[in-house]
Amino acid sequence: MQGKKQTPERKFKTIPILVSLLLAGFIGMFSETALNVALTDLMQVLNITPTTAQWLTTAYLLTLGILVPISGLLLQWFTTRQLFIAAVSFSILGTFLAAISPSFEFLLTARVVQAMGTALLLPLMFNTILLIIPAEKRGGAMGLIGLVIMVAPAIGPTIAGLLIESLSWHWIFWLSLPFLVAALIFGILFMQNVSEVTKPKIDALSILLSSLGFGGIVYGFSSAGEEAGWGSPKVIIAIAIGVVALVLFAVRQLTMKQPMINLRAFKYPMFTVGVLMVFICMMVILSSMLILPMYLQQGQGYTAFKAGLLLLPGGIINGLMSPIMGRLFDKYGPKWLVIPGLVIVAVSLWFFSSITPTSTVVFVIVLHSALMIGISMIMMPAQTNGINQLPLQYYPDGTAIMNTLQQVAGAIGTALAVSIMTAGSKSFMKTVTNPADPINIVPAFTHGVQNAFIFGMIMAIVGLVVAFFLKRVIVQHKAQGMMH
Template identity: 75%
Template sequence: MQATMTETKQQPGQKFKVIPIMISLLLAGFVGMFSETALNVALTDLIEVFNITAPTVQWLTTGYLLTLGILVPVSGLLLQWFSTRQLFIAAVSFSVLGTLVAALAPSFEVLMTARVIQAIGTALLLPLMFNTILIIFPAEKRGAAMGVIGLVIMVAPAVGPTIAGLLIENLSWHWIFWLSLPFLVIALLFGILFMQNVSTITKPKIDIFSLVFSTLGFGGIVFAFSSAGEGEGGWTSTKVVSFMIIGIVALVIFAIRQIMMKQPMMNLRAFKHPMFVVGTLMVFICMMVILSSMLVLPMYLISGLGLSALTAGLILLPGGLINGIMSPIMGGLFDKFGPKWLVIPGLAIVAAVLWFFSGITTASTIALIIVLHSCLMIGISMVWMPAQTNGLNQLPRELYPDGTAIMNTLQQVAGAIGTAVAVSIMTAGMNNFMKDVADPTDPANAPLAMTAGIQNAFIFAMVVAIVGLIVALFIKRVHVEKQH
C-alpha cells in the first residue's frame, strides 16, 4: 500500500506524488467539513445573539447547501476547463475569505454572506477531491483511498460540535472560524507548493442555457424545501409551491437538453450504468438521514434535555469518531468483499436505530443517546463509501468528472431536503403538542413540545432509511479490470 501511495502511474510518462496531493486535499476538506457542523451547535446560541427564529437560523445551513446545489453541477464543466492546481487554489482562497468574513461578522446578514462565500470554496473542492482520487488511484485500491477520505470527512463533523461547544462556553461563536483560518492558510500554501495537474483539460463549449436551467432547477428545489420550514402556510404557501414548480420544470428542460447535446454540461449518460444509479441513491439517502438527524439531535440535547452546547458536542463525539475510524476499515472490506454485505446490513442498522430514536423522551438517558448515535454512525459508514465507490467504479474514465458532479450535486440537494423536511416536521409536531396542553405559556411544556417534534422528525428519517434498504437489495459488485 505504501508503495502505491507514494507514486501511482496512470498514463505513460505521468507520475503522481500521491501523498502531497492527498494531504493538500484532505486538510482543506477537513476544515470545510468542520465548519459545516461546528455551527450546528452554535445555532441555539445565534438565535439569541441575533434575535432571530429557528427557521431563519436554519438558513446558515440551507444557504450553504443552496450555494452548493447551484455550483456543484457546474463543477464537472470546471474540471474540464481549468487545471487541478487552478481549481484547488481558487477553492481554498474562497474558503479562506469566507472564514475570515464569518470570524469578523457583526450581524446575521454578514454571517450569511460569509457562509455563501465558504460554500463556493467547498463546491469547487468536493468534486475536485473525488475526481482526483479516481484518477490517481487504480480501481482495486480506490476503496481504501475513499476510506481515508471518509475518515477525514467524517471525523471533522464529529469533532466540530465538541470543539464548537468548548469555544462557545469559554470564548464566543466567532472563534469557530478563527480556529479554522490558520489550517486553511496552511492547506493553501501546501497546495501552491505541491498540487499537480491530474485531469485532462478539454475546454468543452459552455452552454448558457444549461447553466441557467441547472441554476433554476437545483436552486429552485433547494430553495422551495428550505422555505417550507419557515413562516405561515408551510408546504402549501405560494412561495414554496411556485419555486418547487419552477425547479422541477427547469430540471426537466435541463435533463432533456443534456441528453440532446453532443457535449453536455453534465453528461447524464452516466445514469445508463445501473450501479452508478444505485450508488447515487444510497449517497442521497445517507445524506438526508445524516443531515436531518445531525440538525435535530443537538436541538433535542440543548432545548429538550437542557444541556450545554459543550455537553451536546461531547455526547455526539464518540459516534462521529467511530464513524471516522470505521470508514477506512469499510473501504478495505469493500475492496475485498464488494458492497452487498456492507450496504444491506448497514441500512438495516440505520433504520433500527432511527426507530429507537423516534421513542426518545426528556427522561431518556445520555448513555442511550450515545449508544444509539454511535450505532447510527456505524450503519452510515457501512453504506456511504462502499456504495459511492462501487457506483463510480462502473463509469468509464471520461465520465468521472460528470459522475462526481452528479453525485455531489444530488448530495447537496438531499441535504437541503433532509434538513428542511426535518425542521418543518419538527415544528409541526411542536405546534400540535402546544395546541393540546392546558397552559401553552408554562415553560415546562417547551422541552416536551421540542421532544414531540423531534420524535416525528426521526420517524421521517426512519422511513427514508427503509426506502434505502429496499433499493440496496439491487446492489451488485462492479468488477473492474486491474490496472498494472
Template identity: 65%
Template structure:
C-alpha cells in the same frame, strides 16, 4: 468528454505523487467541513449578537447549501476548463477569503457574504477531490482511499459542534473562523508545493442555457425545501413556487443534456445501474443522517435541557467512531465487495431509527450515545462502499459528471431531509398541544416537542426501509476499463 486522461508529456502517470495529493485534499476538506458545522452551534450567539430572528440566522446554512446546489452541478464543466492545481488553489483561496471576512464580520449581511464565498471554495473542492482520486488511485485500492476521505467528511462535522461549544464557552463566535484561518493557509502552502495536474483541460463549448437551467433548477429545489424547514411551512407561496419552478427547470435541463452532443452534465451516467443504485443509497443515507443531525441537538437541548457543549460532547463518540471505521469499511469493500456491507449497514441504521422513535424526556444520555454510535456505524458501512462501487462502474470520461451528480444530489437530499424532519417535528408538536387539557402546564410544551421528535424519526425509519430494499439489488462492479 475526455478530460480525465492522466496528463502525459511533461508529467507521466508514474510521476504523480499520490500520497501528497491526497493529503492536500484531506487537510483542506477537513477544515472546510469543520467550519460548516461549527457555525451551526453558534446560531444562538449570532441571534443575540446581531439581534436577528431564528429564521434569518438559518440563512447562514441555507445560503451555503444554495451556493453548493448552484455551483456543484457546473463543476463537471469547470474541471474541463482548468487544471487541477488552478482549481485546488482557487478553492482554498476562496475558503481563506470567506473565513477571513467571517472572522471580522461586523454585521449579519457581511457574515452572509462570507458564508457564500466559503461555499464557493467547498463547491469547487469536493467534486475535484473525488474526481482526482478516481484518476490517480487504481480501482482495487479505491475503497480504502475513499474510506480515508470518508473519515475526513464525517469526522470534521462530528468534532465541529464539540470544539465550537468549547470555543463559545470561553471566546466569541469570531474565533471559530480565526482558528480555521491559519490551518487553511497551511493547506494552501502545502498544496502549492505538492498538488499536481492530473488532467488535461479540453475546454468544451459553454452552454449558457444549461448553466441557467441548472442554477434555477437546483437552486429552486434547495431554496424551496430549506424555506419550508425554516418555518415558512409547505403551504407558503414562496415554497410552492420555488419547488415548482425548480422542478420544471430541472426537467428542461435534463431534456437539453440528453439532446446535446457535448452536455454540461452528462446524464449517461444513469445508464450504469450500480451508479444509480449507489447514488440512491447515498441519498437515503444523507436524508437519514442530516435529519438525525438536526433533530438530536434540538432534542438534547430542549427535551433534556443540556447545554450546547454537553450536547456536542454526547454526539462526539458516534462521529469519531464513524470516522475511524470509514477506512476500515473501505478495506473490507476492496476485499469483499459492497453487498453484505451495505445490506447489514442499512439494517443497522433502520434499527437505530426505530430506537430513536421511542425516546422521551426521561431517556438517558447513555441510550442516546449508544443509538448514535450504532447509527454512525451503519452509515459508515453504506456510504463509501455504495459511492465507490457506483463510481467504479463509470468509464473514466464520465468521472467528472458522476462525481458532480453525486455531490449535487447529496446537497439536495440534505436540504429535503432536513426540511421534512423539521416540518414533521413542528406539526407533531402542534397536534400534541391540541390534545392536552392544561396548556399552561410548563411540562406540556416539552412533551409536545418530544412527541414531534418521535414523529420525525418515523420519517427516518421509512427512508431507511426504502434504502434496505434498494440495497438488495447492489452487486460488485468488475472494473474493466484501464486507467
C-alpha cells in the same frame, strides 16, 4: 482520457496530493457543521429568529447546490492546480470575513464565499482521487475521504461548543484560518495537474437551468421549515420552478453533443443504485445531525458543549470505521456491508423515536454510535461501487452528480425533518387541555422529534429495499498509467 499527457511514465506524488486535498476538505466540512451549535448563541448576539439563523446553513447549501453541478465543467476547463488554489482562496477569504463579521448580513455573505470554496473543492477531491488511485485500491482511498468528511462534522459541534463557552463564536473561524493557509501553501508546493483540460463548449442555458433547478429545490425545501410551512406560495413556487427547470435541464443534457453534466451516466445501473443510496444516506445523516443536537439542548437542557460532547463518540467511531469499511469493500464488494448497515440505521432510528427528556446519556451515545457505524457501512461502499461502473470519461460527470445530489438531499432531509417535527409539536398541542401552559412545551417538542426520527427510519427502510439490487462492479479499465 487519451492524449499526450496520459503516458504510462506519468507518476503522481499521491501522498502530498492527498494531504493537500484532505486538509482543505476537513476544514471546509468542519465549518459547515460547527456553526449549527453556535446558532442558539448567534440568535441572542445578533438578535435574530431561529428561522433567520437557519439561513446561515441554508445559504451555504444553496450555494453548493448551484455551483457543484457546474464543477464537472470547471474540471474540464481549468487545471487541478488552478482549481485547488481558487477553491482554498475562496475558503480563506470567506473564513476571514466570517471571523471579523459584525452583523448577520455580513456573516451570511461570508458563508456564501466560504461555500464557493467548498463547492469547488469537493468534486475536485473526488475526481483527483479517482484519477490517481487504481480501482482495486480505491475503497481504501475513499475510506480516507470518508474519515475526513465524517470526523470533521462530528468534532465540529464539540470544538464549537468549547469555543463559544470560553471565547466567542468568531473563534470558530479564527481557528480554521491557519489550517486553510497551511493547505494552500502545501497545495502550491505539491499539487500536480492530474486531469486533462479539454475546454468543452460552455452552454449558458444549461448553467441557468441547473442553477434554477437545484437552487429552486434547495430554497423551496429550506423555506418549508419556516413558520409558513409547506402551504406558503414561496415554497410551492420555488419547488415548482426547480422541478420544471430540472426537467428541461435533463432534456437539454440528453440532446446535446457535449452536455454540461452527462446524464447518460445513469445508464449504468450500479451508478444509479449508488446515487440513490447516497441520497437516502445524506437525508438521514443531515436530518438526524440537526434534530439530535437541538433536542439535547432544548429537550434535555444540555449546554452546547455538552451536547457536542455526547455526539463526539459516534462521530469518531464513524471516522475510524470509514477506512476499515474501505478495505472490506475492496475485499468483499458492497452488498455485505450496505444491507447490514441499513438494518443497523433503521433499528437505531426506531429506538431514537422513543427518546424522551429522561433518556439517559448512555442511551444517546450508544444509539448515535450505532447509527454512525451503520452509515459508514453504506455511504462509501455504495458511492465507490457506483462510480467504478462508469467509463473513465464519465468520472467528472459521475462525481458532479453524486456531490450535487448530496447537497440537495441534505437540504431536503433537514427541511422535511424540521417540518415533520413542527407539525408533530402542533398536533400534540391540539390534544392538551391548556396549550398555553409552559409545562406542555417539552412534551410537544419531544413528540415532534420522535416523529422526525420515524421519518428517518422509513427512509432507511426504503434504502434497504434498493440495496438488494446492489451488485459488485468489477472495473474493466485500469487507471491508465496513473500510478507508477
